[in-house]
Amino acid sequence: MDYYLIGWILVFFLILFVEGLSQQLIAVWFAVxxxxxxxxxxMSASFNVQLSCFVIASIISLLLLRPYVKKATAGKIERTNSDENxxxxxxxxxxxxxxxxxGRVMLSGLDWAAKxxxxVKLLKGEQVTVVSISGVKLLVSRKEEE
Structure with missing residues (x-):
């Protein structure tokens, strides 16, 4: 019975199991x-050759494939309706x-917290432009500053 073959198969499935638990592509390179x-x-290679192949193939797959996989799995930013403001x-x-x-501003009929x-101190009645949104707070600048 070939114990090295069984050992490598167990290593392969153990790595896949760990990868399944992590959900972040941290171990799949070692499965390769x-x-x-x-x-x-x-191919009847010695254990040292097998181990070298494991390490080298893992490093190469990490270096070559990770950038592509990372780009393909990157979450896309979805704009929300508040971004329309x-x-x-x-x-x-x-x-x-x-x-x-x-302070507080009125935008599209809604009262918003703003920063x-x-x-420059902003006074009641002045117009401001919404520059961005941080949480539930509008980040604004005075209208003439555009």
Missing amino acids: GAVVAIIAEL IGKTAVVIADFDAATNE SLSS
């Missing part, structure tokens, strides 16, 4: 190495606090 080591064993004009409904640069991106 295990397959190459199995092929080396089937970026670039719109809002009206200050509560003076902005000079210390925190925070000014500049240190």
Whole structure:
């Protein structure tokens, strides 16, 4: 009975099991190495050659395939309906606090917490432009600053 072959097959399935638990493609490269080591064993290579094949194939698969797999599995940023507010004009409904640069604005009929991106105090009635959104807070700048 060929114990090295059984050992490499067990290593292969153990790596796949660990990969299944992680869900982050951290061990699949070693599964490729295990397959190459199995092929080396089937060709009657010595254990040192099998181990070398495992290490080299794992490193090569990591270096060559990881960038492509990472790019293919990268999550795409989905815009939300709140992102539609970026670039719109809002009206200050509560003076902005000079210390925190925070206040309240009205945008599309909704009252929003807001933070000014500049240190200029914004007063009630002034128009501001929504630059971005951080959580549930609009980040705004004075309208003439565009």
